[in-house]
Amino acid sequence: MLPSLSLYSYIQKLRFVSRVRRFLCSRSSRKRFRLPSDPSDIPRPKVREIEQSIIRKYDQAVLQRTVKSLHFGDGDEKERAAKEIERFIKESAKVRKLIVDLGVIPALVAMADSDPLAVRALIQLANHTYLNKTLMVEEGILTKLPNNPQFTKMDSSSHEFPELLLSLSCLANTQLFLASTEPVISYLLTILNNSESNPKTKMFCLATLFNISTVLENAETLISNGVVPTLLRFSSIKEFSEKALPTLANLAVTSKGKQALESNSTFPEILIEILTWEEKPNCQELSVYIIMILAHQSWAQRERLAKSSVIVPALLGLALLGSPLAQKRALKLLQWFKEERQAKVGVHSGPQIAGIVEVGSGFSEKEIEKGKRMMRSLVKQSLYKNMEIITRRANGGECLSPRIRRTLVCSTSSKSLPF
Incomplete structure (x- = not known):
């Protein structure tokens, strides 16, 4: 019995030893030969390269x-x-x-x-x-898309195509774009005049019109499609004014654009109202610039502007409280309106004066002198009053009062000039 027991224990020991050896061998082999499929064994740059x-x-x-x-x-x-x-x-x-x-x-x-x-x-x-x-x-995207009626409806709630047109309008000076300008302008005006179009879409349209207006060859096409009344309407809205006024300024330097503005009955009121927008200095600068273009060498337009009793106070306020560029332009306009709008102005410094009273016009020298003294008195009174109101505005105490603003705008007649 004893020999058999010792043999059995010996066999058990051999089995244990063999298991340990197999375990050690398998572990060492795994250290020497790792499987390449294990991500932890592959270098990180290699993993990234494989993934990419x-x-x-x-x-x-x-x-x-x-x-x-x-x-x-x-x-x-x-x-x-x-x-x-x-x-x-x-x-x-x-x-x-x-x-x-x-x-x-x-x-x-x-x-x-x-x-x-x-x-x-x-x-x-x-x-x-x-x-x-x-x-x-x-x-052919410019000739095809604007003529499709589905786009007018689509752009009432989205702005994809006007945004694309804005991107393409950088080609406005190329022959490809010039050949298709008219349908593009017609399409943009359709969206701008659509009350259901969202503000972002209108912004894209106004910006595209500006890019088109930078090419002088497009001015006649823009005006013939009736862009001036639309731009004036958007210029009177503070949200869109900075986008619409630059296009108006580009058109005003052309003869067709100047005629279109002069024939519009609303332009003096709109442009003069913009002069009072203290929170919009860029709009003030553009508005007074357009007024200068229209008044330059045009007695009829200066007479038309002078009939508005608010232009001189508005220009005075701009000359005192506006930006440096707006102040310079306002002062130049005030010079053009001085001395009963009859001062002789040089060719390069302002409009040419017409309508001077001739000798033998029916007035005696005594009557003329009396009228001049009366006019100088009125000018001084108006100047003192305007300066007092503008000084209060500049001090800030009553600058936000609607009453003061109305007084500033309505206090002077067309002949109450500051010079």
Whole structure:
């Protein structure tokens, strides 16, 4: 019995030793030969490279499938493809050139009149790329989209296409854009005159009109489409004034634009009212600039402006409290209105004077002298009164009072001049 027991224990020991050896061998082999599939055994740069390679292959496959759907898919597939293209461009600017090389711009332009997703993709493609904008214009986006009535309805609640037009309007001085300017202007005015259009859409339209107005060849087209009354209306709204006034200033330097402004009965009241907007210094500068253009070498327009009893007080306030540029322009206008609007002004310093009383006009020298003394007295009284009101405004005590503001605007007649 004893030998058998010792043999059994010996066998058990051998089994234990063999298990330990197998365990140690397996552990050492794992240290020497790790499986490459274990991510912890691969260096981090290598992991990133593998991941990026997988992502690139996946993105390329998705991009190829997206472009294929855009060219050959049905309506729903094309919409999804346009959305995917917008996402690709937002995530990586490097994809933009590849997508353009695959011919997506003609396909997106063909969809743009009925699919706002296509317009969004075109906006992303047009950003910071002159070539892509040129390709879109060559594909006829300017002549096709504005004439579609669906866009008028769509842009009442969205701003995709006006935003795209604003991006494309940097080509306003090119022959491609000039050939299609009239339908674009008509479309923009339709949106601006639509009461349902949102403010952001109107901002895009006004900014696009400004870019178009920077090219003098477009002035006649803008005026013939009736842009001046629309711009005057938006100039009187503080929210849009800074966008509308620069376009008016560009048009005012042309003969057609000056005639269109002069023939409008509301322009003096609107421009003079803007002179009192203390919180809008840029608008004040542009308004007084337009008034200077209209009054320069035009006795009829200076007479028309002088009939408004508020222009001199408004110019006085601007000359004292406005920005340096506005002050300079206001003082120049006040010089043009001095001495009963009959002072002789040089060719390069202001308007030419007409209508001077001739000898033998029926007034004796005594009557003329008496009238001059009376006028000087009225001018002094008006000047003292205006200076007192403006000084109170400058001191801040009563500058916000509506009564003071009305008094400043209405206190003087057209002949109560400061000089």
